[in-house]
Amino acid sequence: MRGKYQRQLVGVLGDPVDDNPTVVMEQAAFDSEQIPMDYLTIQVKCGDLEAAMKGLRAMNFTGINITMPHKGEVLQYLDEISESAQIMGAVNTIYWKDGKLVGENTDGKGFLKSLKDGNVVMEGKNVVILGAGGAARAIAVELAGAGIRNIMVINKNSDHAQLLVDIINKKTPAAGSFMPWEGCVRIPKDTDILVNATPIGFLDDEKPDIQYKELPKNLVVCDVIPNKLKTSFLQEAEKYKLKTFNGMEMLINQGALAYELWTGRKAPVEVMKQAMRKEYRES
Incomplete structure (x- = not known):
């Protein structure tokens, strides 16, 4: 009392x-x-x-x-x-x-609700997640439970990435894979949803080092950074007319x-x- x-x-x-x-x-x-x-x-x-x-x-x-x-x-x-x-x-x-x-x-559950509210179809789709930390893990597990077919993890630390890939493959119905983050990354052409689950952009205007010009035309781009309506990452994606979701x-x-x-x-x-x-x- x-x-x-x-x-x-x-x-x-x-x-x-x-x-x-x-x-x-x-x-x-x-x-x-x-x-x-x-x-x-x-x-x-x-x-x-x-x-x-x-x-x-x-x-x-x-x-x-x-x-x-x-x-x-x-x-x-x-x-x-x-x-x-x-x-x-x-x-x-x-x-x-x-x-x-x-x-x-509640991270992954909150992320999933954002996509559902935005009418994003997840069944059978392919996802790329940048990063392999706590937010990436939460999002990967929830997406796998929502019907996502393949989840590729792109990360600079291969050990951390492998831990997440093992979680996806052993504990969820989705298939997990890893691509090393070396230099400027090319996102696979069959990617449906791209998620920035790194801290890049949290304190400044940095954006992930990827090939933006080569992003698939119907890609859905998401950022988990919570303190900005439009991170540099999302602004770059919008230049190419891609649908975006912010971390807020x-x-x-x-x-x-x-x-x-x-x-x-x-x-x-x-x-x-x-x-x-x-x-x-x-x-």
Whole structure:
């Protein structure tokens, strides 16, 4: 039982984290529903995650989001992990259930809802994912479950890529493959959906080093970067008249799921969308 002056604490742990806009939509949602909850944006550097998770328990946080680079490492500090998060090997949302600290992954589910809302057909299609981190794993597992036939992982670290390919091949109905990221990459001509699941573009105007002029004509291009409506990657894709999806929609969708895990209430999604549109001055 909390007194009238006590606030519930949630937030996000990561590094870098100062440009993560999750607080905008989550705080708007809590305030609109008059829930006494504060969303904190907290930098936790590599090597400090164990201490942060102990602090989370000690300070009785209601829950937390986990972002780069901690989505994989955090599993060892939890009491319970959802089945899908176990398959992915990555957690992005933590909440309490029956006295246990539970890890879930809402990233892929939020991404999948964005594509479905945009009427993107996934059954039998081919996907290329740039990157092999926590977001890439979450997206790959959810896409495989939605009927995607082939998933190619393009990554500079071959060991990380192989881990993701093994997950796809051994634990999902899709077929996984790996292509090394060496120099300027040519995306295969039979690709239907291209996903940037790397941090490239998060802090600057960089874009993945690929051959944009050679992209398939009907390609759907997606970016998971959450703090920009149009990353340089998406702007480049739009020059070639390609359909694009930004990371903000994915962020809102996965944030709504996190809200529901923390509060036990249905998320005010429209309030969350309006808050983000106002933040980024979208008409």
